[in-house]
Amino acid sequence: MPDLLDGGAAPDPDRSALRRCVGDPAEFERTHWGRQPLLRRTGRHDDLLDLAAVDELLSERGLRTPFLRIAKAGSVVPAKSFTGGAGLGAEVSDQIRDDRVLEQLAAGATLIFQGLHRVWPPLQSFCLDLSRELGCAVQANAYLTPAGNQGFATHYDTHDVFVLQVAGVKRWQVHEPVHPDPLERQPWGGRADEVAASATGAPYLDHVLEEGELLYLPRGWLHAAAAVDRTSLHLTLGLRRPTRYSIVEALLGLAAEDPQLRAGLPIGLDLSDPVALAPHLSATVSALQDAVAKADADDVARRLRPGQWTAHRPGPIRPVAQAAFADALTADSRVRPRPGLRLAIGQGRIELDDRTVGYPAECDPAVKALLSGAAVRVGDLPGLDEQSQLVLVRRLLREAVVVPA
Amino acid sequence: MPDLLDGGAAPDPDRSALRRCVGDPAEFERTHWGRQPLLRRTGRHDDLLDLAAVDELLSERGLRTPFLRIAKAGSVVPAKSFTGGAGLGAEVSDQIRDDRVLEQLAAGATLIFQGLHRVWPPLQSFCLDLSRELGCAVQANAYLTPAGNQGFATHYDTHDVFVLQVAGVKRWQVHEPVHPDPLERQPWGGRADEVAASATGAPYLDHVLEEGELLYLPRGWLHAAAAVDRTSLHLTLGLRRPTRYSIVEALLGLAAEDPQLRAGLPIGLDLSDPVALAPHLSATVSALQDAVAKADADDVARRLRPGQWTAHRPGPIRPVAQAAFADALTADSRVRPRPGLRLAIGQGRIELDDRTVGYPAECDPAVKALLSGAAVRVGDLPGLDEQSQLVLVRRLLREAVVVPA
Amino acid sequence: MPDLLDGGAAPDPDRSALRRCVGDPAEFERTHWGRQPLLRRTGRHDDLLDLAAVDELLSERGLRTPFLRIAKAGSVVPAKSFTGGAGLGAEVSDQIRDDRVLEQLAAGATLIFQGLHRVWPPLQSFCLDLSRELGCAVQANAYLTPAGNQGFATHYDTHDVFVLQVAGVKRWQVHEPVHPDPLERQPWGGRADEVAASATGAPYLDHVLEEGELLYLPRGWLHAAAAVDRTSLHLTLGLRRPTRYSIVEALLGLAAEDPQLRAGLPIGLDLSDPVALAPHLSATVSALQDAVAKADADDVARRLRPGQWTAHRPGPIRPVAQAAFADALTADSRVRPRPGLRLAIGQGRIELDDRTVGYPAECDPAVKALLSGAAVRVGDLPGLDEQSQLVLVRRLLREAVVVPA
């Protein structure tokens, strides 16, 4: 099994994104993680997003749908109501029009920014840190709601969330799950009646969230939020935590390698008939139990790797500067692993999520030194002469495996 | 559990589509079904398709892609090379142009007709019969190949096929599987090297298939076909047989109902690390073994029902004539179940693949009589007065559950 | 200027599609063509379409949207309500589902078949004949309307129509135009108020159209149609007649060749300001008048050619049979021009709407003989030896310029 690495040094614990959200991580995991909501005063979130940032996104960044959605009176406003082309050289018709958004705001609509971890640098960096600490995908959305707006009816999400109140206030009413730990394929719409019934009972939590406060909700917890007396802006960080069911799915994939489980069935068998099905069901259950009993942790881990490694994109690089740096590389140049890049070092190759980079066996010590986490001077790489040091590092710079230190 | 019905009388055994293909079905199942190829002289297939039918499809039926694909020298010809709009009132650009197809034919291309069970009535009817006898989806394709054309390289399919040589001759070379009983997710491309190596060995079968002959190939058997000295036209009936793996997938669906298998995992757990994964894998395997042991045949059968029931579309109806028939219905009118329609009769409701039709409890005997398989006179339906008989039958005519007898 | 030809003999005047519709063509042109409606008893239209044909199209031909549209209560029914995929090998989701169409019919919807000149052979042939006689594009639609259905409100079309009542009856109310001879860019929606006001006045014609009757309406004439007491089926043949405005557009195209008319304008000129515009308008008008005065009929005709030549598709060919015919060609084989194919013979080349076929100068007499209209024996082609005769004809067969006689 190759060595598994997460490029770059671990995030600085003093500047931990997780600690900023939840305080002591160990205490949080023990008491709240996947178990119950947490309400906490964290201090202001303006460094991550504020109202001026929202205006800048709407008017000067060429934002395009679906990175903005708009809802009004409980339904989604068609994108063509607030998008358009921008003429010569910018004809694509999905660009946000600031004046149309203003019109929607004035009419009481709610703005929903999606994927802010892609388009707003402070959140790009914060979500990457959080993702590395939690080991799961993190998505940043923001909701701008006018005063008095009702928002969405009571529902649950199939992923955990951190809610960060950025501006204004918003009232949150939270009820216990009707279906604990729902999978993505088990959305609240399938249990709408149960959810609505629970929502009439006494809430687990009824709180007006203020600027600088954070609310953690595990998947499945019912919630409804409503703006109060002035415009509210909050961030939602969605956490797609892996579950045991991910492991079940990997086991199903392995089962396809077992000829017993691929076998055909008799002519004319009606699978929808329980009586006809029964003997084939028994045989299949036995064979499946045997197959999963034999499953090897290495095999299962390798099947889970793509989901784990692509849960977050690695840290941004600067393509033009990095290409120039590679062109001008000397023995005195210093490089380090690309932050957040997941990889495994095997026999003469680096395995990445989407490709494999091969190298000669004699580079092995140098590659390990390069990817150990710390910045290294090119001329200090072990086992290679200077020419080979430069060739190797230039290659890994161009493959975006290492970055200028 | 409701009664499961397959609308209409069973296909006439003397005109059995399966018998026409394989001779004695019992002998075929024992010796060949999913086991090994069968080569057989069946008599001519012109009633199902012939060269004139191919020309009619190409020039007078408004055929559109992807119902025709064209291949030349081993690669797919872009659809825009042989399609176009037809001006006023027929602007869609995916219509086959007969003159462009001629140009392709003259240049040695192979025509591949897909989904002929949808667009050519004799095959629509034949495939429906075969599908009902086999209990699986049946797809009809046809291949028109110029003389001397090489065709596709040795490969395997993930479904069984009946090959019916309609015109000309074609040479088939068949080798034993390198991966028996492949699933749909295990196409030959993933084992291209193994397949190519096997193809150099002595073939299991090397035969020039002539008009009126049939070849059966179970999934996974390697094959290559090449036109010989004149244009060849053959039909391929693809059979998507259900497998034990379908049952495994239904069990996976049931597993999602088990809270043990939906549970979350610790903060920061790296699923791609076998050591970190191991304890969670053990716990998951145990819980999964318990869960599948408890699986109930009724539950599993119901989960398998959609796949089974939509494997083939029921027989065609005549909408205008049927609407007129419903409007003019009398006690003397005779109706019968729609051939090939799958349904279950429950407590005051008929369950269909895509909806449920409810009816008053007192209609129960009448509904059962209607759906028993034979044609019935409306006035003979038990337990209802004439007015109610008419209302019930009109409703089921409009729902396309019964048809004029 | 090359010789202009319309492939194949002229349609037989005794079987003239135009005569069948309008009686004496000369009298029709004098009195009705583009001037006023015509109402006429023609005899039944069942050979072109009937109710059984409609059922066959809906259930056995794999018809796909947009060749069927459905309207109910004045609005269009979303296609997903009556289409679907058909599983294995026929997954495209735009296929008509006969049972869903029945459901729509039972609920009082109107079926609109579009582009029947593409998918129903008798209409393919009839529309081609009509198109060649009229010199314009002809489109066949059909409307199946349940009893009592209101149909569309009073409106006008921007093309002429022949309405052929196939089954049942329908009441037509016709008013004089509010905007004579509207162009395609001047649809009735832009004058909805005027149209609605006119519709309250006394009609020019108020008639219940019966089976075997035909109504001709020039573009711009207001009309409304309503089903009466039973299901109505009528055909609409839409005629896109060329107009003087087509010539105006060709002149505009020529004007782009005049440097005077391409010249730039001063910095900062506001074209939306009449005062600033005025001097540039004067200069442009003068230059445009000069430019159109010099326009040459040859140049304008060539610019109008693409629209004219692609107004209808030429007659269908039989690609497989024709390819085989070309392979087996002898001096005794007989060929003729492809019916309805427009082309021009120039210096050593045949100009078609979408390409040019070159040939050696010595083939000129043979090419002219081939394209003169009548069937010719290959061995009788003038000026070539037998080998060259075969090469030439084989080429033109494969180019779909000639067909087997």
Added chain:
Amino acid sequence: MPDLLDGGAAPDPDRSALRRCVGDPAEFERTHWGRQPLLRRTGRHDDLLDLAAVDELLSERGLRTPFLRIAKAGSVVPAKSFTGGAGLGAEVSDQIRDDRVLEQLAAGATLIFQGLHRVWPPLQSFCLDLSRELGCAVQANAYLTPAGNQGFATHYDTHDVFVLQVAGVKRWQVHEPVHPDPLERQPWGGRADEVAASATGAPYLDHVLEEGELLYLPRGWLHAAAAVDRTSLHLTLGLRRPTRYSIVEALLGLAAEDPQLRAGLPIGLDLSDPVALAPHLSATVSALQDAVAKADADDVARRLRPGQWTAHRPGPIRPVAQAAFADALTADSRVRPRPGLRLAIGQGRIELDDRTVGYPAECDPAVKALLSGAAVRVGDLPGLDEQSQLVLVRRLLREAVVVPA
């Protein structure tokens, strides 16, 4: 005719974008505008764009195709080679991947940024100013080319350009037009042979453009550019100048109002036959000459208005801040017209490019004061009491006609 206004004060002449590009505008118009190239030293352009800005766009702004295109060895690199989704909440697959762009750069590809006037604020503002001064659409593209890259072959554009060399150097070779003042519909590809032939002659200009230099090329001038010894970054500002042909097109639109020019033609007339066409051509030319002679400047100007008014988008607004400003409006608030917004004030209504805003007649003096160009205090608006002043201004704020001063 309503008063035509361009919202906001005219751009400050001392900070004129046009002057920055060309020096004295009057001299430029006299000598170069649409006539001949201009080469000029302007000083550095880093405030508009630099290499760091390019990296920021590539990695932190969520840029999506087609705002970036990549070319390599003369052909366009398929977008899927350098784009991808970003997982949870940012699934759209057209997002630029910085690591893939680096890979392309390292392989010698050229990056082409399109529509930078939409996504990079300094260029948004600069292009808006330039657009208002020139009275035409302005588009900003940037080209990043590796050392030694050949770039595009000699060609011409159908719009004028300002080329601003931002970093590195690039050699430009310019030849005189083969087709002066080409229209958009007359791209160089249609005259590729003539262009290639001219390109072998002595160039009009052969210059290595350096940082801080600008090159102006009128439409139609042939040019080729090649990187020299290091990475080059240049901005291209494309100017879509209106031409006399815009006026010709407006005249064609007016001609459609003339019944003489909409008239039909005889049955069977073949427009592609010059002899048959000739008499109809004569009649059409006469009628067209008459029609354009009568064209009214007001009518033509109104037809040209949409193109003129949407040539550039008005200045950006801040939707959230502006909505809050409107909510908190007092008599002491100050507002001004939205910069760059084109409008006309008519009888009780403001005409905008995409809608009309009506208001009561008594507001007329206040509306004129508001839109006169300068900032005004709400309480100073003439003819209205304070309540009406607030209502009017709030309305125009929400319509994005005025902005906070």
